[in-house]
Amino acid sequence: MSQEQKAITLEEAIAQLSLLENQLKQLQELVAELSARITRLSTVEDAILNLEKGSEDSFIPLDASGTVFVRGEIKPIERVLLHAGLDIFIELEKDKALEVIREEKSATSKLLDSYNRELAQLTQYYMALRSAVEQALQQAQQRKQQ
Numbered sequence: 036m037s038q039e040q041k042a043i044t045l046e047e048a049i050a051q052l053s054l055l056e057n058q059l060k061q062l063q064e065l066v067a068e069l070s071a072r073i074t075r076l077s078t079v080e081d082a083i084l085n086l087e088k089g090s091e092d093s094f095i096p097l098d099a100s101g102t103v104f105v106r107g108e109i110k111p112i113e114r115v116l117l118h119a120g121l122d123i124f125i126e127l128e129k130d131k132a133l134e135v136i137r138e139e140k141s142a143t144s145k146l147l148d149s150y151n152r153e154l155a156q157l158t159q160y161y162m163a164l165r166s167a168v169e170q171a172l173q174q175a176q177q178r179k180q181q
Contacts, residue, residue: 115129
C-alpha cells in the first residue's frame with residue numbers, strides 16, 4: 036500500500052477479507068502442488084541414482100497409484116524416457132535426464148519460495164485486517180449496548 040492509506044468502510048473491509056481468504060486458499064493449494072512436485076522430482080532422481088547399476092529383483096508398479104506390482108529385473112540404466120509434456124516423451128542419456136530433473140527441481144523450488152513469501156505477506160495483511168474488523172465490530176456492538 037502507499038504511504039497515504041485510504042480509510043475503508045467496515046463492509047468494504049469484510050468484503051476484502053473474503054477476497055483475501057480466497058487468495059490465501061489458492062496460494063496454499065499452489066504451494067502444496069509445488070511441494071508435491073519437488074517431492075516427486077526428488078523421488079525420481081533418487082530412483083535413477085539407486086538403480087543406475089540395475090537390480091536383479093525389483094517390484095515394478097503397473098499403475099500410477101502403486102497398487103499393482105510385478106517382479107522384474109532392471110538392467111543398468113543408460114537412457115531414460117522423460118515426459119516432456121503434451122504426452123510427448125524424450126529419450127535422454129541418464130546424466131542428461133538427471134540434469135533436466137535437477138534444473139526443473141531448482142526452478143520449482145524458486146517458484147515455491149516466491150509463493151511462500153507472497154503467502155506470508157498476504158497472511159500478515161489478512162490477520163491485520165481481520166483484527167481491525169473484529170475490533171470495529173466489537174466497538175459497534177458496545178455502542179449498540181449503550
